Amino acid sequence: MENNTIRFACNGCGICCKGRLIPLTLDEARQWLNRGHEVAVVLEAFDESTWPTQPRQFTHSAQRAVEVTSGDARIRVVAVLAGNALTQCRNLGDDGRCGIYEERPLVCRIYPMEINPLIALNPKEKICPPEVWEEGEVLFTDRVVDPILADQIERSRQADRDDAQAKIALCEAMGMTVAAWKGDALAVYLPDRARWLEAIARYDQAPVSPAGLDWTVRVETPALAEQLQRVGIALDDRHSTDYIFQSL
Numbered sequence: 149m150e151n152n153t154i155r156f157a158c159n160g161c162g163i164c165c166k167g168r169l170i171p172l173t174l175d176e177a178r179q180w181l182n183r184g185h186e187v188a189v190v191l192e193a194f195d196e197s198t199w200p201t202q203p204r205q206f207t208h209s210a211q212r213a214v215e216v217t218s219g220d221a222r223i224r225v226v227a228v229l230a231g232n233a234l235t236q237c238r239n240l241g242d243d244g245r246c247g248i249y250e251e252r253p254l255v256c257r258i259y260p261m262e263i264n265p266l267i268a269l270n271p272k273e274k275i276c277p278p279e280v281w282e283e284g285e286v287l288f289t290d291r292v293v294d295p296i297l298a299d300q301i302e303r304s305r306q307a308d309r310d311d312a313q314a315k316i317a318l319c320e321a322m323g324m325t326v327a328a329w330k331g332d333a334l335a336v337y338l339p340d341r342a343r344w345l346e347a348i349a350r351y352d353q354a355p356v357s358p359a360g361l362d363w364t365v366r367v368e369t370p371a372l373a374e375q376l377q378r379v380g381i382a383l384d385d386r387h388s389t390d391y392i393f394q395s396l
């Protein structure tokens with residue numbers, strides 16, 4: 149007998165290829181740029197004192213983060229690289245099919261499964277039409293995930309951990325050292341493609357660790373700003389237009 153079974157049959161509607169950022173591993177970002185597309189960077193900071201209350205959540209995020217200096221404090225920063233599909237993915241053809249299907253990013257292979265091990269798959273939270281959940285392959289049953297998907301999910305999580313230092317070093321090399329605070333806002337950078345390619349080429353020739361630069365944090369909520377200042381975290385109040393700041 150199947151318990152908690154989730155079946156899924158993608159209908160190819162392409163909704164998941166539109167109106168979003170597509171998270172990429174560093175290697176996938178290289179390929180994305182080499183195909184002539186834009187790669188965005190989302191920078192998110194946190195520390196033990198404010199986020200989160202659950203230790204497992206903190207451990208999961210800390211594995212994807214790099215510890216950096218901010219004023220008199222140490223904070224963790226995660227850099228998420230993402231293909232710009234805010235209108236729609238440039239690889240989506242007029243026929244609604246993926247133009248790079250065999251080489252599509254891991255996240256596209258994994259969707260609608262969750263990559264974060266602490267988030268349970270909930271069809272109601274997904275943008276897929278309701279009918280695709282009624283039949284098809286078994287994605288998940290009794291906490292067992294389809295083995296091919298499980299392997300792709302693990303590869304994605306491992307890449308998050310493996311790429312963390314390199315991504316922060318690249319951000320520092322491109323002058324992106326202001327992060328938003330996790331749960332408060334998003335800081336989204338859209339670096340010029342040529343700058344990206346130049347920074348990656350330089351990094352690939354001579355990989356470096358993060359340079360120990362002083363990072364700043366921009367926050368939306370006044371109470372949070374006071375709290376972070378009290379522990380010595382440097383706040384960014386220049387309201388620079390180098391990035392898009394979106395409160396949550």
Ligand code: SF4
Pocket residue numbers: 164165166170233237238239240241245246247248249252253256
């Ligand atoms: S790479 Fe393909 S599957 Fe992924 S978002 Fe773009 S069009 Fe969709």
Ligand code: SF4
Pocket residue numbers: 157158159160161162163164165259260275276277280
């Ligand atoms: S939104 Fe869901 S059903 Fe539509 S193409 Fe994406 S994964 Fe398939």
